[in-house]
Amino acid sequence: MKKVAVVILNWNGKNWLEKFLPSVEEHTSHEDYEIIVADNGSTDDSIAFLKERHPKISIIALDKNYGFTGGYNRALKQVAAKYFVLLNSDIEVSPKWLDILTLEMDKDENLGACQPKILAYNDKKSFEYAGASGGFIDKYGYPFCRGRVFFTTEEDVKQYNEPMEVFWATGACLMVRADLYKKIGGLDEDFFAHMEEIDFCWQLQHLSYKIKVFPSAVVYHVGGGTLAQGNPRKTYLNFRNNLALLFKNLPFPNNIIVVFQRLILDGIAGIQAMTKGAFKETLAIIKAHFSFYLWIPSLLKKRKMIPNKKKFFELKGSHPKSIVFQYFLNKKKKFSEL
Numbered sequence: 001m002k003k004v005a006v007v008i009l010n011w012n013g014k015n016w017l018e019k020f021l022p023s024v025e026e027h028t029s030h031e032d033y034e035i036i037v038a039d040n041g042s043t044d045d046s047i048a049f050l051k052e053r054h055p056k057i058s059i060i061a062l063d064k065n066y067g068f069t070g071g072y073n074r075a076l077k078q079v080a081a082k083y084f085v086l087l088n089s090d091i092e093v094s095p096k097w098l099d100i101l102t103l104e105m106d107k108d109e110n111l112g113a114c115q116p117k118i119l120a121y122n123d124k125k126s127f128e129y130a131g132a133s134g135g136f137i138d139k140y141g142y143p144f145c146r147g148r149v150f151f152t153t154e155e156d157v158k159q160y161n162e163p164m165e166v167f168w169a170t171g172a173c174l175m176v177r178a179d180l181y182k183k184i185g186g187l188d189e190d191f192f193a194h195m196e197e198i199d200f201c202w203q204l205q206h207l208s209y210k211i212k213v214f215p216s217a218v219v220y221h222v223g224g225g226t227l228a229q230g231n232p233r234k235t236y237l238n239f240r241n242n243l244a245l246l247f248k249n250l251p252f253p254n255n256i257i258v259v260f261q262r263l264i265l266d267g268i269a270g271i272q273a274m275t276k277g278a279f280k281e282t283l284a285i286i287k288a289h290f291s292f293y294l295w296i297p298s299l300l301k302k303r304k305m306i307p308n309k310k311k312f313f314e315l316k317g318s319h320p321k322s323i324v325f326q327y328f329l330n331k332k333k334k335f336s337e338l
Helices: 013-025 046-053 067-076 097-107 178-184 196-206 231-247 254-275 280-302 323-329
Strands: 002-008 033-040 058-062 079-089 091-092 111-120 123-127 133-140 143-145 174-177 210-221
Touching: 002 013, 002 097, 013 033, 013 046, 013 091, 033 046, 033 280, 046 123, 079 097, 079 178, 091 111, 097 111, 097 174, 097 196, 097 210, 111 196, 133 196, 174 178, 174 323, 178 196, 196 210, 196 231, 231 254, 231 280
Parallel strands: 002 033, 002 079, 033 058, 111 210
Antiparallel strands: 079 174, 091 210, 111 123, 111 174, 133 143
16 A cells, blocks of 8 residues: 555546646655546546556546546545545646655644645746635635635745645645545535535544645646636536535534525625626526525535534634625735735
8 A cells, every 4th residue: 555645536638637747757756655547537538648658657437527526535435545635637746745745744643634835837926726825714604715815816925835724725736644534435525526625624623633734845736627717617616515515514503694694695796797797607606506405405414424513713724704805895815914
């Protein structure tokens, strides 16, 4: 059994594999490391390409696209390692990235998961949207990052270079203890994609494990490799999953109160999108709400499976204010200003 299994989930992403696998192979070369590509039922020639160009990389071929959550859950059941690394296919890694993360996991048994600093591949001086230098969440469930608040990404001038505990680590490059992944039951497959890593990290915190970012490890992420920003499907998943995230993990009755407040804020977002002519986005938000309502019976069962749900403000990386008001009304665009 290898100590670390770096598992890349692929779906029709031969172009990403061709571009970024060489960097992963170059900087993940260690006798204790293994690289695996889990193919989510691709219909392009990804598997043929891997067999021809990267014969040393193990392949797990799934029969269809199970989404980010289902794909990883099925693949990782077939992987034996102490640590799993969930790595997006559109990421370029840097020297020592995995050595740094592995050392930190080895040093602290209470560290459940961690991430490196995520910079933008197309602008390597700037933080990348999906993860930046660690994830946080505000009182209404809006996620943001150290280095990215809503649509504003900061330039990286080493202002967020200290390691620290965070609320969530990005699924774009997530290192987690394999035994904890299995104990929690993996990623919630009902999420399909988006917010699933926040849900997972929230459950780690319920179990009193830490989540940290180690910015001395650096990777570069293209982002939007599967669903681009503004895609109605992405809007639907983000709004639906965010409501589910809150309802599932917040203690009662706070979950009811916060979800009700979010329904109002989401309604405002839908009206705003309509005034801008983004009718597909408005419809996606409406669809997300109705899907959430139908999801409630299942979420009630999931809540019962989470013992000792901690109060929100007891959790590391929880933000006591509303970033909606701070960002849009008070014009606080940077993490350091919040």
